[in-house]
Amino acid sequence: MDGTSPAQTGCYQNRELSWLLFNERVLxxxxxxDVPLAERLTFASIYQSNLDEFFxxxxxxLMVQMLSGETIRDNKTNMTARDQVSAILDTVKSLEKKKTAIYTQLMDELAEHGVSLINFNTLSDDEGKILEAYFDKNIAxxxxxxxxxxxxxxxxxQNGELYAVVLLSNRNGKNRMxxxxxxxQIFKRLIEIPSRPGTFMLCEELILHCVTKLFSNYAVREKSVIRITRNADIEPTEVYDEDLDYRNFMEHLIKQRKRMSPVRLELSRQINESAKKELSGILGIDGxxxxxxxxxxxxxxVFQIRDFIRSKKELFYRKRIPKKSPSIDVRKSIIPQIMKKDVxxxxxxxxxxxxxxxxxxxxxxxSVxxxxxxxYRVADKSKxxxxLIEAAENGKEVVVLVELRARFDEENNIEMSRRLEEAGxxxxxxxxxxxxxxKLCLITCHTENGLSYITQIGTGNYNEKTSLLYTDLSLITADSRIGTDAAAVFKSLLLGETVDETDCLLVAPNCLQNRILQMIDEQIALAKTLETRKSAYIGIKINSLTDKVIIDKIVEASCAGxxxxxxVRGICCLVPGIxxxxxxxxxxxxxxxxxEHSRIxxxxxxSAQDGSAGVNKECRIFIGSADFMTRNTERRVEVAVPxxxxxxxxxxxxxxSTVMSDNVKGRELTSEKNYVRRTVCDEEKRCSSQEQFYEEAYKAVSRREVQP
Known part of the structure; x- marks a missing residue:
């Protein structure tokens, strides 16, 4: 098993099953x-959209691996693709029951606030006639x-679209579908009942009820709304034709994705096994x-319902607005401020x-x-x-690497690249x-003092929208060591290469994983010496941990003390407490x-060795774009900055330290591969890290405003 002893297998969790545990935390x-009702509706929708993308x-x-006939095993748990798909389906079906219970609870609470989703069983005869008339005029x-x-x-x-499937019998007793x-794009999804403000019926439910009108020459035996999910995992490098223009090739690939094989079929109602078998046969999907x-x-x-109850502020999170950074004054020129101090x-x-x-x-x-x-991903109408367009039009050299393979953002990136190209x-x-x-930006200046750089390295995309929704970090510095390394990275990219060596930046695929391993080894060496044992420490904040090479080195570090x-917000293939x-x-x-999206x-x-409030000078701290996943450390260009x-x-x-102390939204992973809530006995010791960071940002602005 790739050198893994049986005793160590308990240290590992399967990647896919770990992701499902993450999505369960969303659910x-x-x-x-404790979460406001309107926000809980959003989490339910996020759970579903996350699961859609996962499939x-x-x-x-995994389905492609199964069909290839080649036995490919997970390098941490030894599960085959078939094993993993089977475990995924069992888990998802179990989570479906949990989702149903939570959805029912949400709908009951919504009803207390005057909003309801109903079906025909709860309508009066007059209301039923009104809705059928609406169907005849506006939908049919x-x-x-x-x-x-x-x-x-x-x-x-179509992938993700809703369809009504009806099992029919004609006058001769012949069964049809x-x-x-x-x-x-014409009719609304939510249809409000005229006689009951705040009461709605879903469009597909109205269609399903009135389906006899659409098949008037048949008797309806069974009916259900269905939705299929199609495989969307196309790896461009595997099918790329070098004779094609790359941007045109990606547009072709996007069209191809829309017609790929189904991997899931959802039913809103039970239908008989014979019909299920017929459907699965037609769609080419296992039952x-x-x-x-x-x-x-x-x-x-649910987002339409959120709009409907928008006036009820108590059902939403308290409004929060990003505050001005106390480290920089946006009323003054930014460049001179960065030249003086990192931000x-x-x-x-x-x-x-x-x-x-x-x-x-x-x-x-x-001077620029x-x-x-x-x-990688940018906002619509991006400033x-x-x-960048303004800079190019002003005669400056503007070099932009646009990653056309950013999954599900390909079309937006293709259009953006055209705009940038047209501007020069x-x-x-x-x-x-x-x-x-x-997430790397390099501004090169030429002044009377010579060449200088301003470098920005971040943990998140250059996206104004997600900067309001994701926790991310952005370092802006004029440090020449960092600027020189960043220039080397861009030089390599322009040559179609990856940088082989850097002075201080960690840059995947050639000089990030190996440097991480080296720094872990340094902590292992400290732990083995009595005088330095207390200094041996590793703290990592990432979105996912799957890289087995790094995981094994972390286990080695743990064994060394x-x-x-x-x-780790999402996937975590390492199990603690063994x-x-x-x-x-x-x-x-x-x-x-x-x-949570920042990486530290x-x-x-x-902790400073002299007991002061500063940071130990021997401690090395980085932020960057890379999770500790094999795809990030070995198959992507990622940058982390000291x-x-x-x-x-x-x-x-x-x-x-604040996120590690979070006992409100934080869940701790156990040796049994479960995430558990932390017990908070003292209300004053409750720590919600995100709320605390916002409070600190508000207070920092207040302190600055009262300063003379």
Missing amino acids: DEAGNT MVRVGT PFLSPMIIGKQQPFPFL GIVQCSN SHIINAGTPLDLSF LLSYPFESIKPFLNLLHEAAEDS VSIKMTL IIDS CRIIYGLGDYKVHS VRIELC RGLTDNIKIVSIVGRFL YIFGNP VFDDDIKKRLVHIF
Whole structure:
């Protein structure tokens, strides 16, 4: 088993099953009565959309492995693709029951606030007639029902769309199947009952009730709304034709994705086994992939309900607005401030505006020679794109690497690349076998004092929208060591290569994983010496941990006595608390109002050895774009930056220690592979890290405003 002893297998969790545990924590927030009701509706929808993408990508990948005939095993748990798919389906069906119970609870609570979803069983005769008339006038004319037969083959079902499937019998007793799409751009999903304000019926439920009108020559035996999920995992590097223009190739690939094989079939109602078998045969999907849902198959309508109850402020989170960073004055020129001192921005608690102002200023500053940037996902109507275009139009060299393979953002990135290219920017479309996932911006200045750099390295995308929703960190520095390394990274990218060596930046795929391992080894060495044992410490905050090479080195560090704290939001393939192996490891996950997205790496005990309030000078701290996943460390261009400024190091240590202490939204992973809530006996000791960071941001602004 790839060198893994049987005793060590208890240290590992399967990647896919770990992800399902993460999504269950999202679902738990939908059922958490401490969360405002409208926000719980959102968590329910996020749970579903997360699961959709999981089936499209991860289950899709496993299905391809199964069909290949090659036995591929998970390198941590030895599970085959078939083993994993089977375990996934069992878990998802179990979670469906939990989702149904939580959804029922949410609907009951909504009813207490005057909002209800109903079906025909609860309507009066007059209300039923009104809705049927509405159907006849506003819906039926726009539907295209069809009977499946030799002359009418089963239609192609779009990924994620809703369809009504009807089992029919004609006058001769012959059984047929009818199908009709339940959504388009014309009619509304939520239909309000005229006589009951705040009472709605889902469009697909109205269609299903009135389906006899669409198949009037048949008797309806059974009916259900169905929804299929298709495999969307296409790896461009595996099918790329070098004779094609890369951007045109990606557009072709997007169209191809829409017609890939189904990996899941959901039913809103039970239908007989014979009909299920017929459906699965037509769709080419195994019957085990059919899931009976106890909720509407598409929960996106909850956002319309949120709009309907918007006036009830108590049903929503308290309004929070990103505050000005106390480290920089946006009323003054940004570039001179950065030249004097490094700045760390912490989203969403602090505003992204200083960085936006920096780009705008760079676009107009006569000393700025060039702007180079890597873009993975950007917002619609992006101010960042506007500044890059302005810089190019002002005659500056603008080099932008646009990663066209950012999954599900390909179309947006293709359009963005065209805009930039038309403005005169130099565009690079990805990098051969490696996705470019780094968040790196380099501004080169030429002044009377010579060449200088301003470098920005972040943990999150250059996206104004997600800076309001994700916790991310952004370091802006004029440090020449960092700027020189960043320039080397861009030079390699322009040559279609990956950088082989850097002075201080950690840059995947060639000099991140090996440097991480080296720094872990340094902590292991400290732990083996009595005088330095207390200094041996590793603190990591990431989104996912799957890289077996790093995991095994962390286990080795634990065995050596290194104290290890990990904050892993999502997938975590390492199990803590296994005696003699991982008992020096503590792992927490935070699922809260904002998506935890920042990455922090700490090597060495941050506590100063002299007992002062500063950070130990031997402690090394980084922020970056890379999770500890094999895809990040070996198959992507990622960048992490060392933090040299003492004040920023101290701040990052505070951020990390706060998230590790979170006992409101934090859940701790046990040796039994379960996430448990922490017990809080004293109300005053409750710590919700995200709320605390916002309070600190508000107080920092208040202190600045009262200063003379």
